[in-house]
Amino acid sequence: MRAGLLDVARSYGMPTIAFLVSTPAFVCVERQADRSPARAVPEDVVRRPPGQRSAD
Numbered sequence: 001m002r003a004g005l006l007d008v009a010r011s012y013g014m015p016t017i018a019f020l021v022s023t024p025a026f027v028c029v030e031r032q033a034d035r036s037p038a039r040a041v042p043e044d045v046v047r048r049p050p051g052q053r054s055a056d
Contacts, residue, residue: 002018009016028046 006016006018025047028041029043032040032043032046
């Protein structure tokens, strides 16, 4: 997904920067508790290995 967003920004001539934040999966799952169901990412998606995560 990030690569696609960077491609769109570049296609419009916008400067692009990407940040990689290595947050443990358990922290991400805990943070889901405060989100509304509409904004929450399913736990199985959060726990997928990098490179296997995508919008289903």
